[in-house]
Amino acid sequence: MLNSEKERVLKKIAKQWFLLSLAAATWCGYAWPEAGKFLISHGVLTIGLMLSFLLTGLTLESRVVVNAWRSIRGVTAAVISSLVVYPVAAWIFSSSLLSPELVVGFCILATAPVTISSGTILTAFARGNVSLSVYICLATNFLAVFTIPFVLQMLLGADAGVDLPVFSILGGLALKVLLPLFVGQLIKPAMGPLIDRCMPAISVFQSSLILLMVMTAVAGSADRLDDMAELLVILTAAVAVLHLFMVLFNYVLARVIRLDYQSLVAFTIHTPQKTLAVSYLVWAGYFAADFPGAFVPAIICHLLQMITGTLTAQHFRARGSTQKGARE
Numbered sequence: 157m158l159n160s161e162k163e164r165v166l167k168k169i170a171k172q173w174f175l176l177s178l179a180a181a182t183w184c185g186y187a188w189p190e191a192g193k194f195l196i197s198h199g200v201l202t203i204g205l206m207l208s209f210l211l212t213g214l215t216l217e218s219r220v221v222v223n224a225w226r227s228i229r230g231v232t233a234a235v236i237s238s239l240v241v242y243p244v245a246a247w248i249f250s251s252s253l254l255s256p257e258l259v260v261g262f263c264i265l266a267t268a269p270v271t272i273s274s275g276t277i278l279t280a281f282a283r284g285n286v287s288l289s290v291y292i293c294l295a296t297n298f299l300a301v302f303t304i305p306f307v308l309q310m311l312l313g314a315d316a317g318v319d320l321p322v323f324s325i326l327g328g329l330a331l332k333v334l335l336p337l338f339v340g341q342l343i344k345p346a347m348g349p350l351i352d353r354c355m356p357a358i359s360v361f362q363s364s365l366i367l368l369m370v371m372t373a374v375a376g377s378a379d380r381l382d383d384m385a386e387l388l389v390i391l392t393a394a395v396a397v398l399h400l401f402m403v404l405f406n407y408v409l410a411r412v413i414r415l416d417y418q419s420l421v422a423f424t425i426h427t428p429q430k431t432l433a434v435s436y437l438v439w440a441g442y443f444a445a446d447f448p449g450a451f452v453p454a455i456i457c458h459l460l461q462m463i464t465g466t467l468t469a470q471h472f473r474a475r476g477s478t479q480k481g482a483r484e
Contacts, residue, residue, distance in 0.1 A: 178459065181367040185374030192375020196440055201372055204365050205433050206336045211358050212272055213340020214351045227288045233413050234270075234292040234406075234427045239303045242266045242402055242428070247311045249398055258391065260443060261450035262398070263311050265457050267304045268435045269296035274465065275426035282469035284421030292426050297337075297434075301329040304438060325442060332437055369436045370455055395456045402428035403464060421472045425465055432458045 185192045195201050246266035250259045270293055279289040305325040344351075351358070403424065410423040435454040443450050 177367050178370055181371040182374050185371035189375040192372040195372045201368055202332065205437060206332050208362050208365055209333055209336035210340045213337040214344050214347055227291050229413055230288050230415055230419050230423055231291045231295045233409055234423060235295050235299055237406055237409060237427050238270055238296050239300055243307050243311060246398055253394060257447045257449050258453060260312060260447045261453040263308055264435050264438050264443065264450060265430055265454040267307050268430045269300035270426055271429040271431045275429045278425050278465045278469040279422045282421050282425060282472040284425065284472065285418040288419050289422040289426045300434060301334055302326065304329060328441055333434065366432060369432055391453065392456050395453050396460055399428060399457055399460055399464060403468065425468055429461050429465060430457060
């Protein structure tokens with residue numbers, strides 16, 4: 157009986173390994189900031205992220221890219237919501253409540269594209285339109301490379317006195333995000349069978365990168381975190397309010413443009429999610445020196461959207477099962 161109870165506890169821990177690992181990465185970054193600063197100064201994580209985007213290109217089905225036009229209404233609405241409405245809402249919300257450093261952080265978070273994998277996985281779990289979810293991911297990640305520099309300059313140039321190297325950011329994101337994705341698609345035909353066998357390892361690699369991003373961000377802002385300790389509860393609440401507002405906004409928008417139920421599920425779940433990788437590249441490359449604590453909102457949002465995304469997916473899955481049972 158004791159062994160059975162022990163196995164049950166171990167299984168529960170195994171299911172929550174990522175959240176536990178996030179907590180461990182946070183502690184490591186705070187306790188040993190030199191390690192995280194070494195990774196930042198030597199560009200180790202940037203190289204890892206470029207490799208991650210290359211692997212994403214290798215695992216992306218080409219036919220999905222070709223057929224994206226079929227969901228143009230939902231994709232267009234998602235691009236506007238994620239890359240225009242979210243940043244403006246974040247700036248209005250944060251600039252009236254928070255310090256300039258955290259306003260920068262909210263804007264970096266809000267201008268990022270949607271998550272590459274987790275949103276699609278949650279959409280599939282909720283039995284939503286997975287194709288639309290993938291199209292939203294593709295469109296926002298491609299267009300964000302061009303929108304991020306200009307939207308950040310528009311929001312922060314006057315308010316925070318930030319003079320951004322717009323075209324430098326544009327070129328950097330194109331090199332670090334678009335080029336690896338494009339190369340991955342080019343070599344996919346030759347690498348297909350090998351990639352299929354390596355999918356579990358790729359998943360572990362990409363999850364490990366998230367942990368390293370959190371560790372290096374905490375390490376880079378360790379001194380500021382001491383000063384921000386009293387603000388963390390307020391900051392977490394502010395990020396939660398903004399994220400939940402965008403979840404509700406996207407649900408209403410999906411109904412207004414009359415998406416079918418499965419597409420509504422995909423739109424509501426995936427559009428408000430933000431990728432940590434692109435936020436990190438922007439912060440580490442152009443803001444870390446002057447605004448070391450500006451990446452904290454992105455970390456908090458990443459944790460919160462994992463929770464709210466899972467709960468939303470569970471709600472839609474249960475609702476879909478109920479509707480199916482009623483029809484039968």
